[in-house]
Amino acid sequence: MTHTPSALELERRAFRARQSQRSVLVAIASSLAFAAIVWLTVVNTPGWAAVQQSFFNLEIALASLPQVWEGFLLNLQVLGWSLVTVSIVAVTIAVIRTLPGPVFLPLRVLAAGYTDIFRGLPFIIVLYLVGFGIPTLMNERLNLIFLGTLAVTLTYSAYVAEVIRAGIEAVHPSQRLAARALGLGYTQTLRRVVLPQALRKITPPLMNDFVAMQKDVGLISILGITDAVLAARIASSQTYNFTPYVVAGILFILLAIPTIRLTDWYAAKLRAREQSGAIV
Template sequence: MTHQPSELELDRRAFRSRRERRSVLVAIASTLAFAVIVWATLASTPGWAIVQAAFFDPEVALRSLPRVWDGFLLNLQVLGMSVVTVGVCALFLATLRTLPGAVFFPLRVLAAAYTDVFRGLPFIIVLYLFGFGIPTLTGERVPPIVLGTLCITLTYSAYVSEVIRAGIEAVHPSQRLAARALGLSYAQTLRRVVLPQAFRKITPPLMNDFVAMQKDVGLISILGAVDAVRAAQIMNAQTYNFTPYVVAGILFILLAIPSVRLTDWYTARLRQREQMGSIV
């Protein structure tokens, strides 16, 4: 026999549906009104025509798009490699910082010193120090894509490792004790019990770090890589127009939007799961 909702439940569902439709209509109306007000304000500004010609020229945008896109593909390559290297190094650092016992004290100190240094150094200084220091030290030319990936890994491993460590420490100690009581080793407990629970807690902040990393990938142009930012700079020198920078910025925004929306969706899903039964 199939379950039939009660009249009260049907009324509640109808009320939620009406409220959601009303909220959507109000949001659309307020957004359109805000857009009209902003556009009217900008259009009435005395210097808007000059700004539009210097930053939003459609002809320059179409001419610069292929070159900026080719550079943007380089940014995507560095980002793809950095996601893997940052994840591996951050997990290793977080594991070192959570090792129990006095014998592992030197490893915990080294991991803490690493995170303190690279969380304190601005990313642009890391690019200068390692991006130009390593080729000088080795006496050989290193591809900018390798140097960029290295610098991003050094910096963001420190941030991500602290997020992972916080997730590991947020798991209740009883989970560890129960796993050890069942005969699991420390490594098995960490892999099978602690980390799965930790990653569910830290997914939203990890996604925020990923979005920040997407933006900082654009700074590898300092190392001589012809990425989207450097390509926009070249087109700016040729056209004496800032529209190529706007094109590059739009590409980075389009890259970040799916990650931001995914983070919001996952956060809302976790909140709904935790508050199940409290929402009427």
């Protein structure tokens, strides 16, 4: 038996189709208007030719791409190690900050002090302290990738730990009580009940922190490591042109876009699931 839509349902479908067509037309019109404004205010100006030659020179971009790409691979290496270390340290700090009981007060104070210090310190200062302070203290030369990973870990573990702690505290206390009533211990409750719910709630902000970390990894050139930014600086000094910096920037943008889109998709999915019961 086939379902025949009612007249009211057909009217609603037609209305939604008209609204969709109207949205597409408005989007096209606004895009054309924006393109015209850019053309009139940026491209169609006397200085645009000089800007194009200094920042968007295709010949120099292609020539500098292999060198910048080789440095970009070092950025990816530091980013990969940092993902592992930040995850471990941040979860540890977040769990310590949520430990109950007065006996854990010293640990909670230390964890709170850690997050306060490294959320307050600019990342570039952390790079200087780690990259030049630790080798001087130990009186030996250390691997620059290790130092860059350490600086990223110290800074972003503080941010991510606070996000995870907020997720843990957002889980309703009844979940803990129900787990304890079933005979689960504190560690089992945290691992099997609390953390899975907390991580599901905080995935979008965690992915935003990941995008921010992708950008800041480009600052490790301060340590003297030939990453994408330093490679672009070398190529720029050789050609007296800023196009290599644009090439490095495009590589970082291409790295960030998939994560940004995935964040938007997951946030929309969570929002749709939470609001599904409210649709009449």
